[in-house]
Amino acid sequence: MSRPAGAWRHHPQHRGHMWATSPAFRRQLVLLRTLLPPHPAAGSSSSASSSSSLRFRAMASSAVYEADAEAVIRRITPPLDRARHKGQAGKIAVIGGCREYTGAPYFAAISALKVGADLSHVFCTKDAATVIKSYSPELIVHPILEESYSVRDDERVSVSSKILTEVAKWMERFDCIVVGPGLGRDSFLLDCVGNIMKHARQANIPTVVDGDGLFLVTNNPGLVEGNPLAILTPNVYEYKRLVQKVLNCDINQEAASEQLTTLCQKIGGVTIMRKGKEDLISDGKTVTQVSMFGSPRRCGGQGDILAGSVAVFSSWAQQFVLANEQPTDKRVNPMTLGCIAGSLLLRKAASLAFQKNKRSTVTTDIIELLGKSLEDICPAEH
Amino acid sequence: MSRPAGAWRHHPQHRGHMWATSPAFRRQLVLLRTLLPPHPAAGSSSSASSSSSLRFRAMASSAVYEADAEAVIRRITPPLDRARHKGQAGKIAVIGGCREYTGAPYFAAISALKVGADLSHVFCTKDAATVIKSYSPELIVHPILEESYSVRDDERVSVSSKILTEVAKWMERFDCIVVGPGLGRDSFLLDCVGNIMKHARQANIPTVVDGDGLFLVTNNPGLVEGNPLAILTPNVYEYKRLVQKVLNCDINQEAASEQLTTLCQKIGGVTIMRKGKEDLISDGKTVTQVSMFGSPRRCGGQGDILAGSVAVFSSWAQQFVLANEQPTDKRVNPMTLGCIAGSLLLRKAASLAFQKNKRSTVTTDIIELLGKSLEDICPAEH
Numbered sequence: 001m002s003r004p005a006g007a008w009r010h011h012p013q014h015r016g017h018m019w020a021t022s023p024a025f026r027r028q029l030v031l032l033r034t035l036l037p038p039h040p041a042a043g044s045s046s047s048a049s050s051s052s053s054l055r056f057r058a059m060a061s062s063a064v065y066e067a068d069a070e071a072v073i074r075r076i077t078p079p080l081d082r083a084r085h086k087g088q089a090g091k092i093a094v095i096g097g098c099r100e101y102t103g104a105p106y107f108a109a110i111s112a113l114k115v116g117a118d119l120s121h122v123f124c125t126k127d128a129a130t131v132i133k134s135y136s137p138e139l140i141v142h143p144i145l146e147e148s149y150s151v152r153d154d155e156r157v158s159v160s161s162k163i164l165t166e167v168a169k170w171m172e173r174f175d176c177i178v179v180g181p182g183l184g185r186d187s188f189l190l191d192c193v194g195n196i197m198k199h200a201r202q203a204n205i206p207t208v209v210d211g212d213g214l215f216l217v218t219n220n221p222g223l224v225e226g227n228p229l230a231i232l233t234p235n236v237y238e239y240k241r242l243v244q245k246v247l248n249c250d251i252n253q254e255a256a257s258e259q260l261t262t263l264c265q266k267i268g269g270v271t272i273m274r275k276g277k278e279d280l281i282s283d284g285k286t287v288t289q290v291s292m293f294g295s296p297r298r299c300g301g302q303g304d305i306l307a308g309s310v311a312v313f314s315s316w317a318q319q320f321v322l323a324n325e326q327p328t329d330k331r332v333n334p335m336t337l338g339c340i341a342g343s344l345l346l347r348k349a350a351s352l353a354f355q356k357n358k359r360s361t362v363t364t365d366i367i368e369l370l371g372k373s374l375e376d377i378c379p380a381e382h
Numbered sequence: 383m384s385r386p387a388g389a390w391r392h393h394p395q396h397r398g399h400m401w402a403t404s405p406a407f408r409r410q411l412v413l414l415r416t417l418l419p420p421h422p423a424a425g426s427s428s429s430a431s432s433s434s435s436l437r438f439r440a441m442a443s444s445a446v447y448e449a450d451a452e453a454v455i456r457r458i459t460p461p462l463d464r465a466r467h468k469g470q471a472g473k474i475a476v477i478g479g480c481r482e483y484t485g486a487p488y489f490a491a492i493s494a495l496k497v498g499a500d501l502s503h504v505f506c507t508k509d510a511a512t513v514i515k516s517y518s519p520e521l522i523v524h525p526i527l528e529e530s531y532s533v534r535d536d537e538r539v540s541v542s543s544k545i546l547t548e549v550a551k552w553m554e555r556f557d558c559i560v561v562g563p564g565l566g567r568d569s570f571l572l573d574c575v576g577n578i579m580k581h582a583r584q585a586n587i588p589t590v591v592d593g594d595g596l597f598l599v600t601n602n603p604g605l606v607e608g609n610p611l612a613i614l615t616p617n618v619y620e621y622k623r624l625v626q627k628v629l630n631c632d633i634n635q636e637a638a639s640e641q642l643t644t645l646c647q648k649i650g651g652v653t654i655m656r657k658g659k660e661d662l663i664s665d666g667k668t669v670t671q672v673s674m675f676g677s678p679r680r681c682g683g684q685g686d687i688l689a690g691s692v693a694v695f696s697s698w699a700q701q702f703v704l705a706n707e708q709p710t711d712k713r714v715n716p717m718t719l720g721c722i723a724g725s726l727l728l729r730k731a732a733s734l735a736f737q738k739n740k741r742s743t744v745t746t747d748i749i750e751l752l753g754k755s756l757e758d759i760c761p762a763e764h
Contacts, residue, residue, distance in 0.1 A: 002749060103519035134516040183689075236467055296462035296762075298471060300501045301520065358762040359462070359498040360753025363521050 040315060047133065064257045067288045069344035072337050072376045076317040077116070090117035092311045093170065094178045095193055096211065097124025098147055101182030102131040104194050104211060104304045108181040109139050111308030114370040115345065120308075121174070123167055125189070126150075128182070142166070148188040154292075156188060161191045167200050176206040176314035180213020181304045190216045199224050204229060206314050206335065210307040214238045218245050226268040228283075229371055231314060233273045233307055257287040271335035273310070275303065279343040282331045290340055294347035295354035301363030306346045309370070313345075314338025348373040431539055431540050446639045446662065449670040451726035454719050456760045457708040459498070472499035474693050475552065476560045477575055478593065479506025483564030484513040486593060489745055490563040491521050494688030494750040497727065502690075503556070505549055505578075507571070508532075510564070511752065514676035524548070530570040538570060545574045550581050557586040557697035562595020563686045572598045579605050588612060592689040596620045600627050608634055608650040610665075613696060613717050615655045638662060639669040653717035654691070657685065661725040665715045672722055677736035683745030688728045691752070695727075695737045696720025730755040 078089060092112040097105035105128070109120040122132055129143030131255050144166045151159050151216045171177075177200055179193060194216060200207050206229040208215050216233050217223050218241050224230040230245055240251050243259065246266055252259045257280060264284030274280040280290040317334035346366070352373060353365040408713035460471060474494040479487035487510070491502040503522045504514055511525030526548045533541050553559075561575060575596060581721055582589050588611040591599050596616050599605050599625050606612040616624055622633050625641065627646055634641045639662060646654050658664040660673040699716035728748070734746040734755060 100524060101522065101524065102515050131512055131515040135519050135610075152390075153497045273504055276467075277713075293464065296464050296466070298466055298468040298500050299495065299520075300522075302468075357753055359459075360755045360756065362495050362497040364520065 006111070044100065064287045064289050067281075067290055067340040067344075069290050069292070069340045070377050073313070073344060073374070075339045075376070076313060076318055076320045076334075076337055077378045087118050087173075087344065088313050090175050090315050091119040091121075091173055092117045092176055092178065092308065092315070093121040093123060093174045094169075094181055094295065094308070095123045095145075095314060096179070096181040096183040096213070097122055097128035097132055098145070098182060098184035098186065098189060099125060099127040099347050100184055102135075103301060103363075105184030106132050106135045106139070107301045107304035107367065108178050108210075108308035108311075110136055111305040112178075112312050113138055113372065114181055114367055115312040116307050117175075117312045121170070124182075133235060142170075142301045145189055145192060147184070147186040149186075151188060160188075160192050160195065164195045164199060164327060165198050171200060171205060174205055175318075176208065177312040178208045178307045178311045180209055180211035180216070181307060184214075185210035185212060185215060185304040194220060194223055201227055206338075207231070208233060208307050208311045208314065210234075210236075210303055212241065218242050221246055221267055224267060224270050228269040228271075228333070229335065230270045231273065231310060231339060232270060233275060233292060233303065233310065233339075235275045235303060236304060239274050241375055257282070261285075261287055269331065273343065275306070279339070281336055281339045281343070283336050285333075286336075288336065288340060290343040290347065292344060292347045293351065295350035295361065295366075297350070297354055297359070297361045301360050302346065302350065304361065304365065305349070305370070306342050309345050310342035312338075312340050313341035317341070342370070345370060345373055345377075348377070395709070404751060410600065429455065436710035446669045446671050449663075449672055449726075451672050451722045452673070452759050455723045455726065455756070457517075458695060458702045458719055458723060459756070459760045460542055460698055460701065464473060469500050469555075472557050472694050472697050473501040473503075473555055474499045474558055474560065474690065474697070475503040475505060475556045476563055476690065477505045477509035477527075477549075477578055478561070478563040478565040478595070479514055480527070480564060480566035480568065481505055481507060481509040482566055484510045484517075485683060485745075486564030488517045488521070488691075489683045489686035489749065490560050490592075491567050492518055493687040493749055494560075494694050495520055495751060497622075497691050497694040499557075499694045503552070505566075510710065514704065515540040518572075524552075527571055527574060529566070529568040531568075533570060542570075542574050542577065542716040546577050546581060549578050553582060553585050556587055557700075558590065559692040560590045560592065560689045560693045562591055562593035562598070563689060565594035565598075567594060567597060576602060576605055584613070588693070588700065589613070590615060590689050590693045590696070592616075592685055593620075596624065600624050603628055603649055606649060606652050610715075611717065612652045613692060613721060614652060615657060615685065615692065617657045617685060617745065621656050625668065627731060639664070643667075643669055653721060655721040655725065657688070661721070663725070664720055664723045665718050667709055667715075668718075670718065670722060671730065672725040674729045677732035677743060679732070679736055679741070679743045681744050684707055684728060684748065687731070687749060687752070688724050691727050692720050694720075694724035694726035699723070727752060727755055727759075729763075730759070 005197055047152045062144045094105045094109045105122050105124055109122045112120045121142065123144060124132060125147055126143040131139050133141045144163055146159055146260045179197060183193060197207060208231045212231045214232060238314045243263060244250055247263055260272060260274055260280050260282045264270060264282045271283040280289045314335055317337035321332055321334045349369040353361050353370040357365045385756045409467045424604050456575060476487045476491045487504050487506055491504050494502045503524065505524045505526060506514060507527045507529055508525040513524050515523045524546055528541055562580060579589060592615045596614060625633055625645060629645055642654060642662050642664045642665055646652060647666045654664040660671045664669045673737055696717055699719035703714055731751040732749045734751040740746045
């Protein structure tokens, strides 16, 4: 799945009808069909989806299929086995939080716990740490990042090295890291985080990149290039900048899925979830969408919930694919499954929160309903 | 709408009966009638008000009309369009929060979110920032203001300039700013905030001035003079000082609406909401009141809720008036509509909070009921 660093080749763009009939598409389709039978214990809510695991929808110029996201969640969510011990349901770390932003890393980290991870860490600046700790005693918060204003020029190299050493000694323990929520734009801090991303990659740690992490990656695509364990989750603006930088053109709404496929192929290996009215997910081979309506509220912070949730689901999906006996399952991209699951769960929780709180819905309200949303889809006792 | 700086002309005071028959009054009346038909989907609660959009009440010496504030809220509140994205329902900033006061800016900023804004920022001192952040991860808090005690005399100019630069780079993003909640009285800090107000004015950002911001403006009325996008929300004491300073006389309870009109005209262009048993609102042309009873509890912080709510409603009203096809609507002052809406919403939420919590009602209880109050008036699904 990996490509040599620097291999920025341009792949020919697949036309929709060509893609729909290509061997790669058909294979991926078979794999997903194999993966997504109705779950035996999922209850009546799955009956609608069980008759057809994948539903097709014709888009302007490219084949996009609607994921049966509920079935994905049911398959990849691990059973709550009494014999399991702390950490086995997931250890997540969020790299983010600076003097200016503290809410975003908190939202991502607490969401990971609410989805079902056992441990959730935050690596942030000293200024942010006290505040993030005060939001919740559930999180483990490491005050180790630094911004330019707190580092003398002649100390930069040694401080940067020390930060990497501190994070590195934890890295192997994590099942997934989230880079970017509330990271800010400080150049020294972003340099350090770039080094952390390189280290995570060497250690084969799946990495979700969101928020200011996407600013970093857009300016330095080599950080994720050819990394099949990297997931980018850009919103409208972030996606636009990424397309401009990598494809050197503007967004093409008429051929959205083709452009997304091309973008993934050009970066090479990564999975991208283009957030919007429908979330479009591609790893350069197929394009899946999740379009269940969530909430009309657009309060800031929902992207952070998504990033934390995708981190947990991706690590679960990876375990599921590795453990599964059927050889077909091994060829499904777990990063794609993680994105599908995270997208649906956020939409469902946002929908429930909006039903309850209407216009006054804020991000915390949505987080509080992650648990119920997951339980509705995938009962803990199944 | 603007007037040259320094144009402190004295306008002849309208007598009540003259005003009631003046062309300006009649025109404004027609405009508000045009604006306020019953909303089709507002439910039965609107039936009482729909029969008569404006009800009149004779005051001692001037015509004041009772706004149909529910109808105003229903008209200016934007529909929750599924195609909208983050930020389009409003981005608000509160300038306030110092070593002594942290609750007030939090109340104003969180109220903006609960009314329905997408993003809410606070610009405060470093001392205040950690605490305000810890109240809620929903807010984006910038620790950039400084008080005299933390700035050496020889640094004042450079620090002041740096603060303005920091705030200025965000300013264009905001739909409205609130100046004053928990600002304190430190002279250096107030000087900096005066510069921020001048910048906001140049950038045409609507500005709600409350609390210590009114102390600043009372001592320097030029900061808002001739600014049609400025709203002052004085309580009894703040209004008294403003009248003394600008009109050089004491409060005249017998001719309250005339005096308010004269005050608006003398300052020029601004909208003033004189808070009290009835909230009197004027832009120098008409005087509207909102008199629905709220709560007998007078716990501190309700003015901050009001300021944050007025900021959101004013920005919505501005969009509504700009977008509306009817030429009459374009001539209604959106700042007046924002005040009317904010006044009613606070009163309704305070009333619900008091029914529930009686003597123990505090500001947080009221904020928690902003959502239900708005939903009762203007259902999200309409």
